[in-house]
Amino acid sequence: MSDPVTAALLVIGDELLSGRTKDKNIGYIAEYLTAIGIDLREVRVVPDIEGEIVAAIQALKGRYAYLFTTGGIGPTHDDITADCVAKACGVTIDIDPRAVAMLRERYAEGDLNEARLRMARIPAGADLIENPISKAPGFRIGNVIVMAGVPSIMQAMLDNVAPTLRTGVKMQVVTLDAGGLPEGLYGTALGEVAKAHPGVSIGSYPSFSQGNFRNQIVLRARDATILAAAEADVMALLARLRSDSVPI
Amino acid sequence: MSDPVTAALLVIGDELLSGRTKDKNIGYIAEYLTAIGIDLREVRVVPDIEGEIVAAIQALKGRYAYLFTTGGIGPTHDDITADCVAKACGVTIDIDPRAVAMLRERYAEGDLNEARLRMARIPAGADLIENPISKAPGFRIGNVIVMAGVPSIMQAMLDNVAPTLRTGVKMQVVTLDAGGLPEGLYGTALGEVAKAHPGVSIGSYPSFSQGNFRNQIVLRARDATILAAAEADVMALLARLRSDSVPI
Numbered sequence: 420m421s422d423p424v425t426a427a428l429l430v431i432g433d434e435l436l437s438g439r440t441k442d443k444n445i446g447y448i449a450e451y452l453t454a455i456g457i458d459l460r461e462v463r464v465v466p467d468i469e470g471e472i473v474a475a476i477q478a479l480k481g482r483y484a485y486l487f488t489t490g491g492i493g494p495t496h497d498d499i500t501a502d503c504v505a506k507a508c509g510v511t512i513d514i515d516p517r518a519v520a521m522l523r524e525r526y527a528e529g530d531l532n533e534a535r536l537r538m539a540r541i542p543a544g545a546d547l548i549e550n551p552i553s554k555a556p557g558f559r560i561g562n563v564i565v566m567a568g569v570p571s572i573m574q575a576m577l578d579n580v581a582p583t584l585r586t587g588v589k590m591q592v593v594t595l596d597a598g599g600l601p602e603g604l605y606g607t608a609l610g611e612v613a614k615a616h617p618g619v620s621i622g623s624y625p626s627f628s629q630g631n632f633r634n635q636i637v638l639r640a641r642d643a644t645i646l647a648a649a650e651a652d653v654m655a656l657l658a659r660l661r662s663d664s665v666p667i
Numbered sequence: 668m669s670d671p672v673t674a675a676l677l678v679i680g681d682e683l684l685s686g687r688t689k690d691k692n693i694g695y696i697a698e699y700l701t702a703i704g705i706d707l708r709e710v711r712v713v714p715d716i717e718g719e720i721v722a723a724i725q726a727l728k729g730r731y732a733y734l735f736t737t738g739g740i741g742p743t744h745d746d747i748t749a750d751c752v753a754k755a756c757g758v759t760i761d762i763d764p765r766a767v768a769m770l771r772e773r774y775a776e777g778d779l780n781e782a783r784l785r786m787a788r789i790p791a792g793a794d795l796i797e798n799p800i801s802k803a804p805g806f807r808i809g810n811v812i813v814m815a816g817v818p819s820i821m822q823a824m825l826d827n828v829a830p831t832l833r834t835g836v837k838m839q840v841v842t843l844d845a846g847g848l849p850e851g852l853y854g855t856a857l858g859e860v861a862k863a864h865p866g867v868s869i870g871s872y873p874s875f876s877q878g879n880f881r882n883q884i885v886l887r888a889r890d891a892t893i894l895a896a897a898e899a900d901v902m903a904l905l906a907r908l909r910s911d912s913v914p915i
Binding site for chain 2: 430432433434435436437438439440441442445446447448449450451452453458459460461462463464465466467471493494495496497526530532533534535537538552553569571572590592602603604605606607609610613614620621622623624625626627628632637639
């Protein structure tokens with residue numbers, strides 16, 4: 420079985436740290452990468468400060484197969500992601516004629532002013548990622564994939580870049596409803612099942628609404644056989660506890 | 668003026684990185700801390716892996732005035748946050764009689780089994796944070812504040828711990844609607860305004876819906892006078908551009 424393909428996500432923007440904007444990209448990208456067989460292993464959110472962005476890119480791009488970034492590639496002075504990526508990758512950055520050609524699909528020659536041309540600044544050696552919505556491209560340089568922060572544009576860019584990515588064997592997932600059993604009743608026994616199936620990641624997830632907890636047990640593995648064995652043990656555990664338990 | 672009080676947030680849980688659960692805590696905590704005068708400077712999301720959690724706690728607690736964590740303090744085997752915090756802080760961890768007393772408010776003596784007692788494992792020297800919903804407490808040790816992942820419980824814990832925190836001068840915020848002007852038209856001039864007001868953080872935030880961009884310019888500063896001066900310059904800039912611009 421091939422090794423897992425890993426990724427990190429770097430979310431860039433003061434507005435997310437101040438709470439002004441509520442991020443909608445982390446959950447989307449997490450679900451998307453899982454579905455195509457890439458394991459998202461870490462997410463960081465950093466402000467629009469060059470030193471912070473460069474340091475995070477350098478820390479993450481060496482550690483995972485891919486680093487995705489969102490945000491900071493627009494036309495205003497606080498859009499500094501492209502410059503930070505160039506710096507972190509040790510390459511130059513300049514206005515890229517391919518990116519200018521894309522912008523020309525949207526803007527007449529005379530409207531391509533200094534600010535808009537900022538969106539054509541691309542690190543040397545990068546491949547462009549098309550943006551069907553507002554034309555200003557994302558890009559990929561080495562294992563770093565730079566996308567917009569606006570969710571609809573980010574999603575279109577992710578669709579465009581995904582077919583070019585190496586992917587691993589997809590994680591298979593089984594979700595079991597604990598059927599009214601509290602976590603505290605199955606916690607210890609579930610831990611023993613988890614120990615007995617080291618190739619399966621087993622988590623227990625409570626959610627709380629309208630005064631009640633609802634617990635789900637999630638099993639994840641790349642191999643269907645070992646997943647099924649663990650599932651059978653968890654099912655047996657839940658059945659045993661349900662028959663033992665008095666209503667709580 | 669006092670120095671800003673800074674914070675980081677560490678979000679713990681495989682389920683967020685797989686996309687199974689969509690985080691609702693980052694935006695809430697960001698907005699909450701901003702409102703009470705604490706600057707959230709960085710967020711990380713890590714999986715339920717001891718080495719990752721310990722490394723992130725150690726990296727973040729030394730860098731910011733406070734480190735908040737969410738997730739991983741329930742009764743199942745994948746709830747390892749308390750042990751990781753103890754390890755990162757170099758202290759022992761054991762069942763804490765104060766936490767057991769809190770759990771007894773919910774569970775009869777005979778129901779306090781091994782799994783539930785996991786929720787009473789508290790690093791030595793920590794102060795407890797009450798949990799009015801399900802009783803299992805959060806805790807604070809040094810500058811590390813450990814909270815539940817379930818949003819309603821996390822929110823109650825944050826309310827309980829907030830009055831004990833040092834806060835700084837609150838950030839004041841002005842949001843200006845760009846009134847139909849595209850970012851590319853004001854980008855360069857706005858950058859000049861930003862340069863002229865180094866004490867003010869100025870950002871431009873596009874949102875895109877139903878085929879249209881709507882841009883907002885956000886100015887942030889702790890001093891009302893310097894904020895007002897920057898606001899006046901941005902207002903003048905927008906007025907000038909609006910009178911210049913033809914409909915786009």
